[in-house]
Amino acid sequence: MITKQYNPSQLEVEFAKAIKELAPEIEGKLSQFKIIGVEDNIKADNPMVRVKLTDNDNDQHEVVLKIIQKPDQV
Numbered sequence: 001m002i003t004k005q006y007n008p009s010q011l012e013v014e015f016a017k018a019i020k021e022l023a024p025e026i027e028g029k030l031s032q033f034k035i036i037g038v039e040d041n042i043k044a045d046n047p048m049v050r051v052k053l054t055d056n057d058n059d060q061h062e063v064v065l066k067i068i069q070k071p072d073q074v
Contacts, residue, residue, distance in 0.1 A: 002072060003069065003071075003072055006069060006071065007045040007046070008042065008043070008044065008045060008046065008047050008067075009069045011069050012042075012046065012047045012067045012068070012069050013042045013047055015047075015067050016040055016042050016047035016048070016049050016065075016067045017040070017042065019049050019065060019067075020038050020040050020049055023035050023038045023051065026051075030053075032055050032056050033053040033054065033055050033061070034053060034054050035051055035052070035053050036052050036053060036054055036060075037051075037052040038050070038051050038052070039052075046066050046067060046068045047066075047067045048064060048065065048066050048067070049064070049065045049067070050062060050063075050064050050065075051063045051064075051065070
């Protein structure tokens with residue numbers, strides 16, 4: 001399938017949504033962190049998922065994932 005729209009592309013949006021939905025499973029893979037919040041901005045040129053976490057010392061951390069689809073190679 002040739003991508004006709006990139007900002008954001010359908011793949012970027014669906015990938016960002018999938019990551020947000022998988023947050024509970026991702027948390028299960030983290031040894032010392034608990035996910036306390038997940039925010040998304042899927043309408044941005046490059047969709048973004050922001051994950052807020054706490055560690056065993058109750059310190060807060062944040063991981064930001066920006067989803068970027070590379071242009072098709074024709």
